[in-house]
Amino acid sequence: MEQALSLSIKNWKEDDRPREKLLNKGRQALTDAELVAILLGSGNREESAVGLSQRILGAANNNLHELGRFSISGLMRFKGIGEAKAIAIAAALELGRRRRVEEALERFRVTSSASVFELMQPVIGELPHEEFWIVYLNNSNRVIRYVQLSKGGITGTLVDIRLAMKTALELGATAIVLAHNHPSGTLTPSDADKKLTQKIRLASESLDIRVLDHLIITEKSYFSFADHRIL
Structure with a gap:
């Protein structure tokens, strides 16, 4: 129980919590893992949302383009990632891809x-x-x-x-x-x-x-x- 509590982001210093860090320091201050952790909201009994996000990114060679190719079922293989969280990750990455395409088209x-x-x-x-x-x-x-x-x-x-x-x-x-x-x-x-x-x-x-x-x-x-x- 004590280990689970220590892993909870709620117990971190405010400046280290991804959501608070984004509000106080801006989006650019967050790592990729911290941004993914905001999407997840929580981790599992063994790791925080940030720890879980780091492990997921590690499986994608810390490359967001490669992570974007993960299927919903592939994301759900990670402990703590259910269908809803997998869909949230996939949707966020797809929005990022579409934004890049639209920005290119506007000036193209x-x-x-x-x-x-x-x-x-x-x-x-x-x-x-x-x-x-x-x-x-x-x-x-x-x-x-x-x-x-x-x-x-x-x-x-x-x-x-x-x-x-x-x-x-x-x-x-x-x-x-x-x-x-x-x-x-x-x-x-x-x-x-x-x-x-x-x-x-x-x-x-x-x-x-x-x-x-x-x-x-x-x-x-x-x-x-x-x-x-x-x-």
């Missing part, structure tokens, strides 16, 4: 393959399955919208090119950028990647819409068709 103008990677990596770079997206641009190369066209593969049967062109016309797009991820981490384009790129390029040309690039995206890097002059 495509100027290079690197700028497309900056936009799309948070969207598809860490997924365990393939997704194919199209970024629609205006005549200043500013992003109008980006849309998922397929999930689970990018063969011609799964990507609806007519729908892609219909969306481009509805948005008034004058250019597009193609992007899909390779969960395996390989950056080499497959024959299917190349064939689909050419099909979309030909369809776009007939509507006077430019295909500026096609990016293969992984967690930390990318391959650009335009940079390698195979578009």
Whole structure:
């Protein structure tokens, strides 16, 4: 009983308690573990919320991007993490990801393959399955919208090119950028990647819409068709 009481955050000095620390010193003063501990609210009989958070982060190599890939069931494997706490963690990390995407989109103008990677990596770079997206641009190369066209593969049967062109016309797009991820981490384009790129390029040309690039995206890097002059 005495050990359980000593682990309780309520018994810590006020400046050491995550919630009070946030109020008194600001969000930036907290460690990742302390921020996660606020989401948890409590730990278990052997460790405080901060201790539990440190252990969870340790399992993710202290990397929030990696933690964001944990499933609900994966989070629930930690003692003291039930479904509600697991959902709270997953929701908070998803909000952070969406905030990063929205901030990028507000100021986004495509100027290079690197700028497309900056936009799309948070969207598809860490997924365990393939997704194919199209970024629609205006005549200043500013992003109008980006849309998922397929999930689970990018063969011609799964990507609806007519729908892609219909969306481009509805948005008034004058250019597009193609992007899909390779969960395996390989950056080499497959024959299917190349064939689909050419099909979309030909369809776009007939509507006077430019295909500026096609990016293969992984967690930390990318391959650009335009940079390698195979578009």
